[in-house]
Amino acid sequence: MGKSSILMINGSLQKRVHGLIGAFLKSGHLKSQVTKDMQRYVQETMSNWKDGHLIHLQDEAKLIVFQILVKGLIGLEPGEEMQILKQQFQEFIAGLMSLPVKLPGSRLYRSLQAKKKMVMLIQRTIQEKRMSEPRCPPRDVVDVLLNDSNDQLTDDLISDNMIDLMIPAEDSVPVLLTLAAKYLSDCPLALQQLEEENMQLKKSKSLLGETLQWTDYMSLSFTQDVITETLRMGNIISGIMRKAMKDVEIKGHLIPKGWCVFAYFRSVHLDDDLYEEAYCFNPWRWKGKDTGTCGFTPFGGGRRLCPGLDLARLEASIFLHHLVTGFTYVSAAINTCNFS
Numbered sequence: 001m002g003k004s005s006i007l008m009i010n011g012s013l014q015k016r017v018h019g020l021i022g023a024f025l026k027s028g029h030l031k032s033q034v035t036k037d038m039q040r041y042v043q044e045t046m047s048n049w050k051d052g053h054l055i056h057l058q059d060e061a062k063l064i065v066f067q068i069l070v071k072g073l074i075g076l077e078p079g080e081e082m083q084i085l086k087q088q089f090q091e092f093i094a095g096l097m098s099l100p101v102k103l104p105g106s107r108l109y110r111s112l113q114a115k116k117k118m119v120m121l122i123q124r125t126i127q128e129k130r131m132s133e134p135r136c137p138p139r140d141v142v143d144v145l146l147n148d149s150n151d152q153l154t155d156d157l158i159s160d161n162m163i164d165l166m167i168p169a170e171d172s173v174p175v176l177l178t179l180a181a182k183y184l185s186d187c188p189l190a191l192q193q194l195e196e197e198n199m200q201l202k203k204s205k206s207l208l209g210e211t212l213q214w215t216d217y218m219s220l221s222f223t224q225d226v227i228t229e230t231l232r233m234g235n236i237i238s239g240i241m242r243k244a245m246k247d248v249e250i251k252g253h254l255i256p257k258g259w260c261v262f263a264y265f266r267s268v269h270l271d272d273d274l275y276e277e278a279y280c281f282n283p284w285r286w287k288g289k290d291t292g293t294c295g296f297t298p299f300g301g302g303r304r305l306c307p308g309l310d311l312a313r314l315e316a317s318i319f320l321h322h323l324v325t326g327f328t329y330v331s332a333a334i335n336t337c338n339f340s
C-alpha cells in the first residue's frame with residue numbers, strides 16, 4: 001500500500017479524501033448507475049446457470065462486483081482493459097500477505113510488478129480525463145478527486161487510492177452474498193419471506209411497466225433485515241485496529257499511548273447479552289430496529305466508517321432479488337432457532 005493510501009493517511013487529508021469518496025459513493029447518481037449495470041450483469045451471469053451445473057457463487061459474484069467497482073472508481077467499462085486490470089489485481093492481492101522477499105520471481109516481486117502495471121493503466125485514464133472538460137456531475141471517483149481544488153490530490157495519490165479502494169471493496173460484497181445464500185439455505189422461513197417480498201415487488205413493477213430503481217431495492221424491509229443479520233453473523237471484517245495517540249482509560253483499563261488495540265466485532269456481534277440466541281440466523285430480530293448502535297458495527301465507525309456501506313447493501317439487495325425471483329431456491333435444512 002502506498003504512503004498516500006486512504007487506509008494509511010491520517011488527519012485532514014484522510015478526512016478530505018474520505019469525505020469526497022463517501023459522498024460520491026452515497027450519491028443517487030452513482031446508485032442509479034450501479035443499479036442499471038448490476039441488473040444487467042446479474043441477469044447475464046444468471047442466464048448461464050444451467051440445471052445440474054455446480055455454481056461457485058462467490059466467484060460469480062466477484063466478477064460482477066469487480067466490474068461495478070472499477071466503473072465507479074475510474075469509469076472503465078467491461079472489455080480487454082478491465083480483463084487486464086482484474087488479472088493484475090489478483091496478482092497484486094496474492095502478494096499482500098507474503099514473505100517479504102523482493103527477488104524476481106517471488107510472490108512479493110510479482111505483486112509489486114502487477115501494482116506498477118495497474119498504476120500505469122489508471123494514470124493513463126487520469127491523463128485523458130485531465131485533458132478533457134471536467135464532468136459535472138462526476139461519473140466516477142477519479143472525476144470527484146480531479147474536480148477538487150486541494151493540490152494535495154496529485155495523480156500519484158489518486159491512482160494509488162483507486163487500487164487501495166479495490167482492496168476493501170472487491171472481496172467483502174461477494175462474501176456477504178455467499179454468506180446470505182448459505183444462511184438462507186439453512187432457514188426456510190426466512191427464504192420464503194424473502195421470496196414473497198421480492199416477488200411482490202417484481203409483479204407490481206411489471207404491472208406498471210416500470211423497471212426497478214435503487215430506491216425500490218432499498219425499500220424492501222425484510223431483504224434489508226436479511227442483509228443486516230448476515231452482516232452480524234458473518235462478521236466479514238472481524239475487527240479493526242486503532243492506535244492510542246495518548247493514554248486512554250476505558251472501564252478502568254489503561255491503554256498507554258502508542259499501544260495498538262484490536263476491536264473484535266465478532267465478540268460483540270455474537271454476544272448473547274446483546275443478541276438473544278446470538279448464533280441463530282434470525283432476520284426478524286431487526287424488524288423496526290435501529291442498526292446504528294454501538295452493538296452493531298460491521299462497517300466500523302467514527303471518521304473511518306466504511307464509505308462503501310450503502311453501495312454494499314445496494315449490490316447485495318439487487319443480487320438477492322434476482323436470485324430469489326429468478327430461481328426456485330430449495331432450502332435443505334430445518335432451522336431449530338426459536339423465532340418467537
Ligand code: HEM
Nearest residue numbers: 018168169172173176237240298299300301304306308312
Ligand atoms: C460487506 C461489505 C463491506 C464491509 C463489511 C466493509 C467493512 C469495512 C470496515 C469494518 C472498515 C474499517 C472501518 C474502520 O476502521 O472503522 C472499512 C473501511 C473502508 N471501506 Fe469498507 N466494507 C465493505 C464494502 C466496501 C465497499 C463496497 C467499498 C468501496 C467501494 C469500501 C471501501 C472502504 C474504504 C475506502 C475504507 C477505508 C476508510 C478510511 O480508512 O477512511 N468498503 N470497511
